[in-house]
């Protein structure tokens with residue numbers, strides 16, 4: 001997968017040289033390009049923003065630098081079948097979920113555009129949506145100062161789903177949100193710690209009982225913490241295969 005990021009803070013993404021994404025880059029599973037939007041300005045002050053039409057507080061990101069930069073990035077990718085997905089973090093976007101991560105993990109080219117200030121001139125989204133795939137995506141219902149934190153989270157969530165990135169693919173199956181439910185609690189040695197014992201079923205060696213206990217824990221935790229994730233009554237959704 002090729003990932004391109006367009007931002008006025010390219011240094012923000014130096015952390016992607018380490019950890020899981022860093023290893024995936026070294027092994028060639030992920031190819032990353034970080035681009036400075038200011039490299040696509042041509043005035044003395046490298047201006048990327050201006051006052052909003054219609055008035056209001058704050059500044060809006062000018063369309064010209066975005067157009068020049070995105071044209072260059074898209075051209076550099078060559079002509080793939082469907083073209084890149086242009087992803088713009090936005091509080092007004094669709095909610096980013098594990099389903100979104102799975103969808104995007106199957107794409108060969110992702111281009112992330114990190115807005116700042118009060119956001120990017122709407123015509124940038126309109127222009128590229130006319131000929132390609134543009135997605136405004138929100139990390140959640142709270143306001144950040146820009147798109148960089150959201151892109152970092154999305155790249156981690158997407159990157160770990162790319163085959164070969166996570167050492168043991170089994171660990172991707174039984175985790176929160178993968179089957180629609182929250183994950184079960186985990187324990188390791190010692191068997192007792194400060195008077196807290198590991199649930200005996202987990203040390204029983206009875207794999208059927210362990211699986212049943214874990215499923216029950218998922219359902220209990222999900223109904224207590226995130227009832228909105230519970231599948232409708234009598235539905236197949238969220239059911240394990242064969243349930």
Ligand SMILES: CN1CCC[C@H](Cn2ccc3ccc(-c4n[nH]c(N)c4C#N)cc32)C1
Pocket residue numbers: 089090091114115116117118119120137138139140141142143144145146147150
């Ligand atoms: C007061 N204003 C309101 C509009 C947005 C302004 C800051 N900003 C500029 C670009 C930009 C991109 C994403 C996000 C963002 N906020 N919350 C999320 N879940 C996001 C995501 N993904 C925020 C952003 C602040």
